[in-house]
Amino acid sequence: MNAVVRMAVLDLRTVAPYRYQGLVVFGVVVALLAHNRPVVVVPALVLLVTSQVAAYPFVVADKAGLETLYAVLPLPRRAVLLGHYAWAVAAFVATATVGTTLALLLAWGESVPFGGRTLVTVLTLSWAMFVVTVAIQFPLFVRFGYSRISVLCTFLPLAVIMLAVTRLHLTIATFASIQAWLPVLWVAGAAAIVGSAAVAMAADHRRAG
Amino acid sequence: MSSDLAFALRGVGTAVSSSFGLHEVSFDLPTGYVMGLIGANGAGKTTIIRCLLGMRPIDTGEIELLGHRAPGPVALRQDIGVVLDHTYLVGDWRLTEVERTLRPFYDRWDGVRYRGLLAEFGLDPRAKVKDLSRGMAMKLMIAVALSHQARLLVLDEPTSGLDPVTRDELVGIIGDFLLDEGHSVLFSTHITTDLDRIGDYVTLVHGGRVVRTGTKDDVLAAYRVVRGGPDDLSDLVGVQLIGLRQTATGAQALVRADEAGLLGGRVLVEAPTLEEIAVHTGARVPASAGGAR
Amino acid sequence: MRVVLSNSAGVPIYQQIKEQVGTAILSGELAADTALPSVRALARDLRISVITTTRAYTELAAEGFIATVPGKGAYVRPLDSALVREQLLRQVEDGLQTALDAARRAGLQRDDLVQILDGLIQAERISQ
Numbered sequence: 246m247n248a249v250v251r252m253a254v255l256d257l258r259t260v261a262p263y264r265y266q267g268l269v270v271f272g273v274v275v276a277l278l279a280h281n282r283p284v285v286v287v288p289a290l291v292l293l294v295t296s297q298v299a300a301y302p303f304v305v306a307d308k309a310g311l312e313t314l315y316a317v318l319p320l321p322r323r324a325v326l327l328g329h330y331a332w333a334v335a336a337f338v339a340t341a342t343v344g345t346t347l348a349l350l351l352a353w354g355e356s357v358p359f360g361g362r363t364l365v366t367v368l369t370l371s372w373a374m375f376v377v378t379v380a381i382q383f384p385l386f387v388r389f390g391y392s393r394i395s396v397l398c399t400f401l402p403l404a405v406i407m408l409a410v411t412r413l414h415l416t417i418a419t420f421a422s423i424q425a426w427l428p429v430l431w432v433a434g435a436a437a438i439v440g441s442a443a444v445a446m447a448a449d450h451r452r453a454g
Numbered sequence: 455m456s457s458d459l460a461f462a463l464r465g466v467g468t469a470v471s472s473s474f475g476l477h478e479v480s481f482d483l484p485t486g487y488v489m490g491l492i493g494a495n496g497a498g499k500t501t502i503i504r505c506l507l508g509m510r511p512i513d514t515g516e517i518e519l520l521g522h523r524a525p526g527p528v529a530l531r532q533d534i535g536v537v538l539d540h541t542y543l544v545g546d547w548r549l550t551e552v553e554r555t556l557r558p559f560y561d562r563w564d565g566v567r568y569r570g571l572l573a574e575f576g577l578d579p580r581a582k583v584k585d586l587s588r589g590m591a592m593k594l595m596i597a598v599a600l601s602h603q604a605r606l607l608v609l610d611e612p613t614s615g616l617d618p619v620t621r622d623e624l625v626g627i628i629g630d631f632l633l634d635e636g637h638s639v640l641f642s643t644h645i646t647t648d649l650d651r652i653g654d655y656v657t658l659v660h661g662g663r664v665v666r667t668g669t670k671d672d673v674l675a676a677y678r679v680v681r682g683g684p685d686d687l688s689d690l691v692g693v694q695l696i697g698l699r700q701t702a703t704g705a706q707a708l709v710r711a712d713e714a715g716l717l718g719g720r721v722l723v724e725a726p727t728l729e730e731i732a733v734h735t736g737a738r739v740p741a742s743a744g745g746a747r
Numbered sequence: 748m749r750v751v752l753s754n755s756a757g758v759p760i761y762q763q764i765k766e767q768v769g770t771a772i773l774s775g776e777l778a779a780d781t782a783l784p785s786v787r788a789l790a791r792d793l794r795i796s797v798i799t800t801t802r803a804y805t806e807l808a809a810e811g812f813i814a815t816v817p818g819k820g821a822y823v824r825p826l827d828s829a830l831v832r833e834q835l836l837r838q839v840e841d842g843l844q845t846a847l848d849a850a851r852r853a854g855l856q857r858d859d860l861v862q863i864l865d866g867l868i869q870a871e872r873i874s875q
Contacts, residue, residue: 259544309544310540314543
């Protein structure tokens, strides 16, 4: 377990030199949405920012040859893969927290009502989008490396989400009426992450190392 | 499992591509010495190292590393320092960041030693990894390896592209590292002069196979270099000419020392240098040379 | 301890070390019980392989010049040990053989040689 945490911290340090660029993107997204319904801020941030931040260790690893570092460090291969997922979840939690705070502040600033029920619904929606993104991207990154499939990986999850939203005519209002499904979504999301990790480990061709 | 060997490869084979692979690779290094792995580019040195370090699976044979049958425990990596011809760190990390990042993984990380080595090697702790020259980057990776008290240093072409001064500094670093008789070094290179003096053991690699392995003195004693006129080296019976090179003014080849007695008196027979052995055993075979390998 | 290696001497490195250390011991430059650098320290300082220095020390120990103690290093043995005496006798023999070969080429007889020997001893006595 300790090794997984150390790996997640390694991922943090891998992307840390690029934190200022990340903050700029973060700020731009918030600024663009500030005058819209603040409640959209949270899922938007989670979708756009987290999918980039969660995946960024793969981007840097590809460029810097970090797979060699992972093979040199006293770090089991399982911990490397699980650490990537742990980092992604940590990034989600951080983004969701900051995003929620911002959304609440914006809502209060614009005197828009933003109740607890809406908040929970929005967070659930964000979690679902995050899970879809990471569960699809990560096994592909592990199997093929970032550079070979970067375009596919960036847009595939977005495409899936857009498809789901339009085909199922999902809106936040619709969602709000299906409160009973929320806990299911959280659990299903967690299961999807775990399943994705299992797929990633099976697809990993560096297992011998 | 004997701990007198730093590592051993026995009958190792692996397919790298449809046209290249390792075949029956066997050699070992007793603890406390430095082995040079010599071969031309593409001979298989890097593949051998990756197999030894468990970064590449093998199809046949077995590998023993620091007394453990491979794949050994992950904790074995605490004792191994790996220096390649490129850094495998994030370019935008500063050297202080490198320490903060790697320290949690090593039980015996010595921060004082790391900072001391950076100073000794003339590396600015505030510099970023990507700003280091090739020679400085090599020294950084060595500083990292020494800072976690590695027992085995594996260096893959650490000096290719480096000036003689830096190459000489590496020789000194290896000498210091070997003051401890529990330390061993594997050093792959195509620059044989690096090993002429400090190499204890030598393994020659060509085409994915081991041509010769043993102490440097044994390897040197196993061959003779033969020089003669343009026609002096043709029609020799019972002598295998290795890497025959013919020009208008002369011919030169390597022969096995035990066959040297069969050469006539017209040719000059001498003890070879490591360079000559590497050049002749690594020569690409011309299509029709009779008696040449 | 002073060891200076030559790249072009044509003599193997371990032999050069042996000869220089041996000479220093025989001349008294390296006194008995002097501690010598370990094989590894010597290898590091001279930038040569550990196997080479080990070989030099092993042969020096076999010829009685030094003794190696595992874990403590090597030290110079006293000069009057029987094996060292053997070395000195061999040097005398080699030197006399060389003189003999030169004398034969010059056409000298035994008496001439003895005369030269007496002259040298005499000169040494005077200069002391």
